[in-house]
Amino acid sequence: MMRLQPRQRSLAEMANEQINGARAPRDKFADGISAAGLPDCVVPKPDGSLVGMATLPFAAATGKCKMPN
Numbered sequence: 001m002m003r004l005q006p007r008q009r010s011l012a013e014m015a016n017e018q019i020n021g022a023r024a025p026r027d028k029f030a031d032g033i034s035a036a037g038l039p040d041c042v043v044p045k046p047d048g049s050l051v052g053m054a055t056l057p058f059a060a061a062t063g064k065c066k067m068p069n
Contacts, residue, residue, distance in 0.1 A: 041059060041065040
């Protein structure tokens with residue numbers, strides 16, 4: 001019986017591993033579930049102020065809120 005040789009990885013697979021590390025591919029469903037718990041960035045707040053408007057880009061960039069699609 002012939003034994004199967006392991007196939008050689010393609011250059012794209014090796015480059016992807018170098019860029020992303022050895023982590024597993026992202027799961028879109030799991031990402032969607034985790035993003036569902038975040039509040040929207042542009043929802044008006046009752047105590048909204050100019051300081052709140054100035055910190056909005058920072059909150060969006062750090063993942064504290066999500067931008068609506």
